[in-house]
Amino acid sequence: MRKKFSRNELIDRTEAAGRVALQAGREVWLASLGTALVVGEESRKMFDQLVREGRRMQKRQTARATGRVEELGNQVRAVGDQVQAGVHDAMAATLHRFDIPTHDDIQALLSRVEQLSVKVRTLNAR
DSSP: OOOOOOHHHHHHHHHHHHHHHHHHHHHHHHHHHHHHHHHHHHHHHHHHHHHHHHHHHHHHHHHHHHHHHHHHHHHHHHHHHHHHHHHHHHHHHHHHHTTOOOHHHHHHHHHHHHHHHHHHHHHHHO
């Protein structure tokens, strides 16, 4: 059988249940605030760690890219030097075919003229 409660008992029990529910609600609220605080702090720590890792990765990638760019630059310069040498040789051959002296021929001739001039001055000084 059901126990019948008086009006005052019902009011007291209802108020007690309300206080319990209110206290439980406050505790849930405080727990959610604590959770938000912990998650916020941990998120900040995680974010800071990710930023540090990103900086380290960027430094490594920049160093690798710089090395690769320098390597490619050296290869391009080497190919350019080879092309230049090939063009120089082809031009020299063409100039010789038409009996036109090259820059090197003129320089060699000037050097030889200077040597002969020194010898002539030496002979004239005697």
